């Protein structure tokens with residue numbers, strides 16, 4: 389469970405360009421929830437995700453993961469809980485390395501000290517088996533260079549790489565925004581499947597209201613660093629597309 393209490397983040401404090409990006413957020417996200425975050429530009433969505441990931445630290449307030457107060461831990465210290473996928477399919481992968489080597493690198497990055505992982509047959513077949521589940525036919529091309537894949541294929545593999553190593557929370561910051569509509573759908577479906585298959589807690593930021601409507605079991609709308617709407621389970625299911633659109637009018 390992610391428990392956020394009285395969270396504030398101010399950038400450039402005391403300067404003329406001071407911004408109160410997060411303005412007193414309280415939020416509880418249950419294990420296994422798939423939370424969608426919508427909101428206008430500058431409403432604080434990415435800052436909230438950064439605070440959960442630990443890539444920035446709060447001005448005040450707390451973030452706990454499974455009852456561990458992680459508020460002062462940096463992102464690399466939270467990596468055993470948190471995986472993150474960004475908008476740009478080029479980030480997070482090495483284009484000049486093969487698919488398999490990229491998986492190996494990803495595994496090495498997240499394994500705790502003392503745990504050695506080779507590129508042995510066991511690892512290779514585990515990777516192939518997981519890639520096959522994507523249904524993209526890439527399992528027999530693990531020697532292919534990552535840079536030669538399409539943006540959608542690459543983003544789907546990035547998603548898989550980020551969840552294969554026992555993380556509990558998957559943060560998705562507009563993962564399909566840079567992709568064509570077909571690839572975007574594929575990546576969103578992959579994310580949804582991985583959240584379910586790996587029993588993850590997912591948090592998705594999206595500007596795509598169709599995706600916000602389709603995915604997740606809870607939706608929040610942010611405005612000026614606060615939560616304006618918060619609908620979970622049945623209320624999210626009952627939400628109509630028109631109602632969701634009206635949040636932005």
Ligand SMILES: Nc1ncnc2c1ncn2[C@@H]1O[C@H](COP(=O)(O)OP(=O)(O)OP(=O)(O)O)[C@@H](O)[C@H]1O
Nearest residue numbers: 399400407409427428429430431432433434435436
């Ligand atoms: N590192 C930073 N330094 C200064 N100001 C920042 C920084 N990061 C974010 N901000 C400011 O904080 C506010 C919230 O930004 P944030 O990126 O969280 O919004 P967002 O809802 O994710 O927007 P978008 O939909 O455009 O990505 C904005 O006013 C932004 O300019």
